[in-house]
Amino acid sequence: MEHMRVRTDLALEVRESFAGSDTEVHGVVVEEDYDEERDIRLTRVRIESERGAREMGKPMGSYLTLEAPAMAVPDEDYHREISEALAFYIKELMGEERERSILVAGLGNRDVTPDALGPKTVSNLLITRHLIREYGKSAMGEGRSSEISGIVPGVMAQTGMETSEIIKGVVEQTRPELLIVIDALAARSTKRLSRTIQLTDTGIQPGSGVGNHRGSLTKENLGIPVIAIGVPTVVEAAAIVYDAQGNCEQMPPHLNGMFVTPKNIDETIKQLSFTLSEALNIAFQVRKEA
Amino acid sequence: MEHMRVRTDLALEVRESFAGSDTEVHGVVVEEDYDEERDIRLTRVRIESERGAREMGKPMGSYLTLEAPAMAVPDEDYHREISEALAFYIKELMGEERERSILVAGLGNRDVTPDALGPKTVSNLLITRHLIREYGKSAMGEGRSSEISGIVPGVMAQTGMETSEIIKGVVEQTRPELLIVIDALAARSTKRLSRTIQLTDTGIQPGSGVGNHRGSLTKENLGIPVIAIGVPTVVEAAAIVYDAQGNCEQMPPHLNGMFVTPKNIDETIKQLSFTLSEALNIAFQVRKEA
Amino acid sequence: MEHMRVRTDLALEVRESFAGSDTEVHGVVVEEDYDEERDIRLTRVRIESERGAREMGKPMGSYLTLEAPAMAVPDEDYHREISEALAFYIKELMGEERERSILVAGLGNRDVTPDALGPKTVSNLLITRHLIREYGKSAMGEGRSSEISGIVPGVMAQTGMETSEIIKGVVEQTRPELLIVIDALAARSTKRLSRTIQLTDTGIQPGSGVGNHRGSLTKENLGIPVIAIGVPTVVEAAAIVYDAQGNCEQMPPHLNGMFVTPKNIDETIKQLSFTLSEALNIAFQVRKEA
């Protein structure tokens, strides 16, 4: 299919790539919700059948896409609003509010700026597992009784191992009830960069992410639910050539392994990692009444 | 001129962009030298007249380009050869071998991987100025009697100042006899990335470099000779679209401020910064007989 | 004098070192103010005469010390209170509220954790000078019309230059009206570490700071007012031996160049640098009515 030629990690973009984005795709439900006051758009893509999954090239499940144009612009109050909206949808995917043990994995290469989103997000999380195990829940602050652990596994060029091997080993040793993975994504269009957050309950499929080296991180593989949160920070170099040409006939092979990213990506990653870690810290708080 | 549409920091690429790269350009002399054993190609572009400078869009002076395909590949012995070749040409531009005081400036943004070449190179230099001033030249090792100082000025988004303002201030306070600036460059073609080193005695012109935010660093501006050493680590996003289209008619404006870089750029920058700092450390040694 | 044997950068500790800390020292005025609700203690030491300066071993001027026990403990709301209190006293030292151009220098070594306070604080500042120069004041947000620039000069082992040479050069080139320097300090007692902020309008004297390599940064030297903001993050190793022994007779020479610091200093520096940059960002806002 023409529309699948160039890779994207965003379900939203796959959906749009079908000729006439309002064409119905069997087994794929799309809903949109726009919060005018906060200028945050939420699109829900639900892939409900195997046929839909085949056509979309993505597994069955929910894909929430939160779009906020000014997400990467420094402005404290605004971002608190984004963090809170994001926390709301993370909790929706987490289901029933209660204490639990959660492992957060920050995928990606901390030494390549647009790929450092996951590592930087984990470094700002409130990590509580060791404290609860040593001092008990009563020692923690209000609502901080979930056991939160975090891992930054590195990338294959640094470790010689699949990210999925490392995560699986850690999951089997420490037995969390839920895995949340944070990852920098590749978008199809530069318009999505740094202003879109995708949340899904389907985990991570092989070949996604900036460095293209993630193995499968799914409930099937790990035995626990996996929520993946990603922000597109790069576009494959091939994609912008494709856009210009309208076809791939002369796609130059030397663009393999190259990505396109904005020059101020350092500021963007700093801002986004704050928003994501703040959203997670909010989402992990359990209200007393709950 | 068609060939000037897309920016490059490499004189070699400007020269090649003229239809038929063997066309003579008035006032521009090109010489090539190939070291088969070490697989290192050296191209010398000398712009000798104002007319040549106008046509090339670069100031009069010498531009040495050292090309070595395996430059970014890890292999200790090979890179020692590149360091030594590079040191040889740095000394050629430095002129007469003798003790002197040299300031090395590592331009670029240490937080954006392909732009961190300058900062990382300076961090591996043997800095001697403070030691010589405190303990005298006799306390230094063999041939280490040049006063070497280093500065990493940061980029305008971090400092609010032009790099040239910071460097000029430091030069006026500390009065070195020579400034060497290290910078990551933008090439026209992905083929040049991480395998080409450009040396020039013309300093740095406004608008060059990865982040596009360098002011002028020249002898005219600073009062001392300026050698610039650069390695292309990115290509402007617009350039690869131009290549695909063959023209700029539909150059999409959203590609402004975007660059293309390889996914393993972290390893490349680490390797290149070692090679550059080793070459400088060798070049700064003064032989006793000299 | 016995009390001067071991070095401290805190005027408060010098004052306390006099036998009977309520002894009057000629020309030195001490005032205390305790905010019970926020548990913040403010001590003002004013050295008003040359004789007081001689006895204290510190230049004439104001030294404000803000003490808050939980300063380094993660708790967002509490720290906003500290940032606001700190901003209040920074504005007191800055004098008359109005638009101005301010250079903030983050002293210290970013590669040594307890010495990285200054560099990390500057990296979180809102830098506006280049934006105002390019787009005008009207383009900035509410009250953001002061031209803020920032510099991280590095330390002498990295640059071969005195910090004061670099700062002086930058000041002379860019002509700010005020210099604010941020620095990690050495305290006399581990009790002060990471819970004390010192502000002074006397600038920086030679030999202060964690790495002990700062030259003089004063109005006399630079021609503009200098406010220094410091937090003690280390104690000289000799100091804790002195405390244990009660005298210096057997002070072991191998402790020279060694410092004492807490094991969790990375978390502390992260927290403190946020508080300091937030306080500066607040202090630099000019109220419309003003």
Next chain:
Amino acid sequence: MEHMRVRTDLALEVRESFAGSDTEVHGVVVEEDYDEERDIRLTRVRIESERGAREMGKPMGSYLTLEAPAMAVPDEDYHREISEALAFYIKELMGEERERSILVAGLGNRDVTPDALGPKTVSNLLITRHLIREYGKSAMGEGRSSEISGIVPGVMAQTGMETSEIIKGVVEQTRPELLIVIDALAARSTKRLSRTIQLTDTGIQPGSGVGNHRGSLTKENLGIPVIAIGVPTVVEAAAIVYDAQGNCEQMPPHLNGMFVTPKNIDETIKQLSFTLSEALNIAFQVRKEA
């Protein structure tokens, strides 16, 4: 026992702490070897009985201590000699020379300078496991047929997990034949800092290391041999007070969790991590004849 009051990670220092360092301790054999030309001293402490282990407070096994005064001083040729000596002893502990799969773990906190030795060493290793698995052994360079993988697990304050939980999980998933752990250690005396390397085949015991947060990493626990390589980079603050006082009666509790380290620890860690990674890269090469 008096000699056990203050903690050290060095078997050599435990041995010396016995009154009269030539006293025989039952089941503990000490051998010394001095290489005059290279000024490298090698001490072998073998704990051969349970009684010796009890008296030494360390498990049975071999402890090799390599001392070289100028280890942290920059000098390329000299350090190549140290790397080669170290590689020789690593191979002695590895036993029979042959291809194998080895996991190297860099323990410690990369954000606290003296604790970053392990993470920095791993970042300079030649990682080959993924390459051999994808391209086969024939694609690797001469003698590079061992499958090398690396992990930087972080510390408990960052992950909420014991280092040993993470390592155990990774070992069980990826099944290496040998684990090598690199760690920054606490010495008893500042004289040992940055000039001593300890190698042991006994792995890591709980409570060792700079941050004091390592669990047990032993053959018993992991099912594969564990070689631990450590360099002392800090002294517990309590130790230098003890030295000054000669007893612990007034050991001040506020020194808990504080360590002593040299001011130039950043340069030292950079130098040492190069030496260690170079030694490992040499040790992992399998000679064709072997």
